[in-house]
Amino acid sequence: MTVAEIDDAISGADNSTIFRNVKQLLEEGSVKQVLIDGKSTAYECTEDAHDHFICNTCNTVSKIHLNTKELKGMSVSDITIRGVCNACKE
């Protein structure tokens, strides 16, 4: 969810309250930041670990699960893959 989506979901909450709560959840490790398209930041629950597929045509972000979590000895937290989704391929 982006901060704008959280704002839409919780009517009456002001942005400073949302940012303060998101910051606290980040510090606790309950949520993590995800850079969606290189400029937009979203926040996700860390308990629901998954990777992302972003469509180059419609920019839809899909949750995917990949098994590879090690790359040349580096520990990988999540993987983002870009391509063309099934709907746009048709």
Ligand SMILES: [Zn+2]
């Ligand atoms: Zn698409």
